[in-house]
Amino acid sequence: MYEDFCASISCIFGKINANLNIDITTGDVITPKEINYFYSKILEEGTIPIMTYTIETILAEKFETISSRNITTTRARDFYDLYMIYSIYKDKIDKDILSKAIERTSKYRGSFETALQYKEIVELLRESEIPKELWKKYTQNNPYAKDVDFLDTVSIFEEIGTVLNVNDDTK
Known part of the structure; x- marks a missing residue:
């Protein structure tokens, strides 16, 4: 049917240590279709585009x-x-x-x-x-x-x- 994955990423920036968990799903239907969402960067200018659900x-x-x-x-x-x-x-x-x-x-x-x-x-x-x-x-x-x-x-x-x-x- 569909698969769920969880990616765990350890982030280190100077003295900051953080763990980031990202749920990744494949195979599900997206209505009407996926969108490009722009996440703002925290530590610098700009955005990161990510394909996501509506x-x-x-x-x-x-x-x-x-x-x-x-x-x-x-x-x-x-x-x-x-x-x-x-x-x-x-x-x-x-x-x-x-x-x-x-x-x-x-x-x-x-x-x-x-x-x-x-x-x-x-x-x-x-x-x-x-x-x-x-x-x-x-x-x-x-x-x-x-x-x-x-x-x-x-x-x-x-x-x-x-x-x-x-x-x-x-x-």
């Missing part, structure tokens, strides 16, 4: 992972990522592209029918203690997430799912 595709992958694993998930970070990315970029997200990205990603992964059941998944996530406990542990280990309530992440998941109702041809 925001809509990133959200689609997170949405698909949450919907396909629902209460059995062990990946609380997907909830956090979905919540933060959507919250930050909400006004820039093209809902039609997001709908198509969710459809294409979940069909590619064989979980489109499950994605269409997002309302039922929302209820399971709200009622089950399993993901809430997972979230509690995640926020204890990742203080940057401590001010985010799990049910708020579920509400964002639900809001994103509504784009599947926009186009009747996705059903």
